[in-house]
Amino acid sequence: MTEGARKTKRSRDLFARAQRVMPGGVSSPVRAYRAVGIEPPIISFGSGAQVVDVDGNQYIDYVCAYGPLILGHAYPAVADVLAAAASRGTAYGATSELEIELASVIEEAFPSIELLRFVNSGTEATMSALRLARAYTGRSKILKFEGGYHGHADGLLVQAGSGQATLSLPDSPGVPASFAAETLVAAYNDVSAVEALFEACREQIAAVIVEPVAGNMGVVPGSPSFLERLRELTSQYRALLIFDEVITGFRLCYGGAQTLLGIEPDLTCLGKIIGGGLPVGAYGGRREIMELVAPLGPVYQAGTLSGNPLAMAAGIVTLKAMEDRSVYEQLEVKSIYLEDGLRRAAGEAEVPVRINRAGSMLTMFFTNEDVTDLSMAKRCDTGRYAAYFRSMLDHGIFLAPSQFEAMFVSAAHGDADVEATIRAAEQTLSSIR
Ligand code: KE4
Numbered sequence: 024m025t026e027g028a029r030k031t032k033r034s035r036d037l038f039a040r041a042q043r044v045m046p047g048g049v050s051s052p053v054r055a056y057r058a059v060g061i062e063p064p065i066i067s068f069g070s071g072a073q074v075v076d077v078d079g080n081q082y083i084d085y086v087c088a089y090g091p092l093i094l095g096h097a098y099p100a101v102a103d104v105l106a107a108a109a110s111r112g113t114a115y116g117a118t119s120e121l122e123i124e125l126a127s128v129i130e131e132a133f134p135s136i137e138l139l140r141f142v143n144s145g146t147e148a149t150m151s152a153l154r155l156a157r158a159y160t161g162r163s164k165i166l167k168f169e170g171g172y173h174g175h176a177d178g179l180l181v182q183a184g185s186g187q188a189t190l191s192l193p194d195s196p197g198v199p200a201s202f203a204a205e206t207l208v209a210a211y212n213d214v215s216a217v218e219a220l221f222e223a224c225r226e227q228i229a230a231v232i233v234e235p236v237a238g239n240m241g242v243v244p245g246s247p248s249f250l251e252r253l254r255e256l257t258s259q260y261r262a263l264l265i266f267d268e269v270i271t272g273f274r275l276c277y278g279g280a281q282t283l284l285g286i287e288p289d290l291t292c293l294g295k296i297i298g299g300g301l302p303v304g305a306y307g308g309r310r311e312i313m314e315l316v317a318p319l320g321p322v323y324q325a326g327t328l329s330g331n332p333l334a335m336a337a338g339i340v341t342l343k344a345m346e347d348r349s350v351y352e353q354l355e356v357k358s359i360y361l362e363d364g365l366r367r368a369a370g371e372a373e374v375p376v377r378i379n380r381a382g383s384m385l386t387m388f389f390t391n392e393d394v395t396d397l398s399m400a401k402r403c404d405t406g407r408y409a410a411y412f413r414s415m416l417d418h419g420i421f422l423a424p425s426q427f428e429a430m431f432v433s434a435a436h437g438d439a440d441v442e443a444t445i446r447a448a449e450q451t452l453s454s455i456r
Contacts, residue, residue: 095435146174
C-alpha cells in the first residue's frame with residue numbers, strides 16, 4: 024500500500040460501535056492508538072506473519088499479540104490441536120493430562136522451576152508470585168524498576184511501563200497510597216540505587232521483581248552486572264529474586280533469559296508464548312517456596328479456567344515446536360537482518376535512532392542517545408515515532424502503537440517480509456526526517 028491508500032471505512036464504523044460498548048473501544052489501552060493519533064484498524068484475521076483488517080488491508084505483523092505468537096498467526100499445528108481439544112470440551116474444573124504435560128515441559132526447560140502453578144494471565148502470575156514472596160519472607164515491601172511492567176495488579180502500577188508509560192498515566196488512581204507505599208522503585212540498570220534501597224530497607228524487602236530484558240519501555244536489556252548484583256543482594260538480604268519472563272520466557276531461548284544469563288531466580292513468572300496465543304500465565308520456582316501455595320500451604324490463589332485444556336494444548340504444541348533449536352537460530356538471523364536494515368535506513372535518511380535488540384524482540388528508539396532506562400526512553404521523540412508508525416501502517420507494516428513497546432519477529436516472518444519491512448522503513452524515514 025502507498026501512503027494514505029488504506030481503506031478504513033469499515034474499521035471506522037466498527038470502532039465507533041466498539042466505543043459505544045467498551046471503554047475506548049478496546050480490551051486493553053494500548054490498542055486504542057491514542058499515542059499515534061489515528062484510529063486503530065479492526066482486525067479480521069491473522070495468518071502466518073500477516074494480519075488483515077476488516078477493510079481488507081494486509082499488514083506484516085510485528086505486534087504478534089505483544090509476544091505470544093512466536094510461531095506466527097494460526098500456526099497449523101496449533102489450529103489443529105485446538106480444534107481437536109475443543110471437541111473434547113473446553114474446561115473441566117479438574118486437572119487434565121495436558122496440564123501435567125505442559126508443566127513438565129516448562130520445568131524441563133527452566134531448571135529453577137521445581138513446581139509451577141498455571142493462571143490465566145501474566146498479571147495473575149506476577150500478582151501471585153509477589154503474594155507468595157511476601158508470605159515466604161514474612162515481609163511486605165517489593166522492589167520494582169521504573170518502566171518495568173508486570174501487569175496491572177495494584178502494587179505493581181507504580182511507575183510502570185507499557186501502556187502506563189505510553190499514555191503518560193500517573194500511578195493509577197484506585198491504588199491506595201498504603202499499597203503503593205509497599206512498592207519501592209529504582210531506575211533499571213542502576214545498581215547503586217538498588218544497593219541504597221537495600222541498605223535503607225534491609226529485611227523489609229520481600230522480593231525484587233525484574234524483567235531480565237525489559238520489553239515495556241521499549242526493549243532495554245538488563246546488563247549482566249546489574250542482574251548478577253540483584254541476585255547477590257537478594258541472597259544477602261534473604262529477599263526473593265523474581266524474574267518476570269512473561270515476554271522473554273521461550274522468546275530469547277528455550278530456557279528464557281535466566282538460561283542465557285546463568286542466573287537462577289527464586290521465582291519465575293511466565294505467560295504469552297507458553298499458551299500459544301491462548302490466555303495463560305504461570306509462576307513457579309523452588310519447591311520449598313511453591314509448597315506454600317494452597318492446597319499444600321496457606322497462600323491462597325485460584326482460578327476457574329487456570330490450566331484449561333485449550334491453552335494447555337496450544338502451549339504444548341508451541342513449546343514442542345520451539346524445542347527445535349534451529350528455530351531460534353533462524354529467528355536470530357532474521358532479527359539481525361531486520362535490525363541492520365532499519366539502522367541503515369535511518370542512517371541514509373539521517374534520522375537519529377538507537378535500536379535495542381534481544382533475540383527476536385527489538386525497538387527502534389527515535390533518539391540520538393543510548394537507551395538503558397525509562398528516563399532515557401522517555402526522552403525519545405514520540406511524535407516522530409507516531410509519524411513513523413502511521414506511515415509504516417500505510418505501507419502495510421503493523422507495529423505497536425507506542426514507542427515503549429517491542430517489535431516481535433516470529434518464525435513465520437520470511438526473508439521477503441523482512442525485506443519489505445526495510446523498504447517501507449526506507450520510504451517512511453526519508454519522508455519524516
Ligand atoms: P498480561 O496480564 O497482559 O497477560 O501480562 C502482563 C505482563 C507481565 N509481565 C510482562 C513483562 C509483560 O510484558 C506483561 C504484558 N505485556 C503487555 C505488552 N507490553 C501486554 C499488552 C497489553 O497490555 O495490551
